[in-house]
Amino acid sequence: MKSPNDQLAYWLGRSALSRKELARRVQSKAAEWGQPNIAPNATRVRRWLEGETPRAPIPDVLAGVFSDHFGWRITTYDLGLGEGSSTEAALTYDPSFAATVEVVADLGRADVDRRTFLAAAPFAAVAGVGPSRDWLLNTLDQEPEPGPRVRLEDVSAVKNMFRTFQSMDVLQGGGSGRLVLAEYMNHHVYPLLRRSHDDTVRRALCEAAAEQTYLLGWMAYDNGEHSLAQRYLIQSLRLAEESQNAPLGAHVLAGMADQATLLGNPAEGRRLAQAGRQGLSRADSPACLADLWCLEARALALLDDRVAAARAVVQSERAYARADQVAEPDWAEFIDPAYLHGEHANTMRDLGDSQAAEEHANRSIEHARKQNRARRGAMSHAALAVSHLQRRDLDAAYSAGMRTLRLSGQVKSSRAIEAVQDLQRRMQPFGSNRLVADFNEHARELVAA
Known part of the structure; x- marks a missing residue:
């Protein structure tokens, strides 16, 4: 036997709506959402109260009806109808x-x-x-609206x-x-x-x-x-x-591209970055364009397309040379040398160009230090450490790695921790060297904390 839905009954009672009125509002909301075939009646509402689970998307429609009525968000979870x-x-x-x-x-x-x-x-x-x-x-189908933006x-x-x-x-x-x-x-x-x-x-x-x-x-x-x-x-x-706002949409696609590449799908990361660049064809945001080229370079490096990756880095630098941070929106404030050089360092690291990776990492570190940006500093120090490892310079890698640990401990960022763990993996070929052992011990303390 089904148990009565006390949560739905609570919200219906609090709303002071009749079952008939609730049914009418569900039908109206469903039509608004493009579902004209949803047309419950008072009897159906009674069955929901008795514990019958309505078919999708009615739980979401009910949540929308109650949200409209009360003026704040009521969810299917609140109504006793699951996660919707x-x-x-x-x-x-x-x-x-x-x-x-x-x-x-x-x-x-x-x-x-x-x-x-x-x-x-x-x-x-x-x-x-x-x-x-x-x-x-x-x-691309949108036409720009005339007049200044209203604030x-x-x-x-x-x-x-x-x-x-x-x-x-x-x-x-x-x-x-x-x-x-x-x-x-x-x-x-x-x-x-x-x-x-x-x-x-x-x-x-x-x-x-x-x-x-x-x-x-x-x-x-x-x-x-x-x-x-x-x-x-x-x-x-x-x-x-x-x-x-086309630049803002392109900026969101940059974030999606970054995530796709990080999670092991650089082909999708490249495609998302390219979509963002296409969206900027009728708008101008040099900082956003620099970011999109930068992230495409990251993806291309992982796809082992050395020529295209190097070209994308150059395009990123050219785009950023046109940027005026005063004119850029607030969300573009941290698309700057600390960020871009840090990402270019990772691109060059993945291409195996340790010298270029070191140069970009050092430039990123310098800017991050001036801005007290511990997360960016940690990630760029990690890239610097890898560039040293690629040249078999364990002493220099250890020094940069310890700075990575110190800075990572100042922020709450899984990406900073992942950079530390990546360093641990890359140090494994050096075996039981005392520097490796010491770094691993401090890394374990950081991850545990």
């Missing part, structure tokens, strides 16, 4: 803006309230194919918070403060997307929300939570399209 489709829906690039708002709001709630469930969700290796294609086609007070507040959280990520690592950002998005930003506003306000708000959603994805990526990061990035890309 929010986790898988977050991998989908939905043409409906209303549906996108529901998906990203559900994702934010799940990130805070049900992290264990989300952590078990898989990373989909080629989930970026459809979203990147749809973003590119829709971006409303609430949108300005969101953008100011973006700068705060971006600095936190850069200086302390993605694992520091991400849940605070998720809570902020859930309570202050995603609810704004549900309100009515004209097209100009909506574009500005979607731009701000896309920036913040990207940052959530990037911080999750830096903290090793790849399935969650992927879902945030895809939804950020959709919001960026709604904002009609």
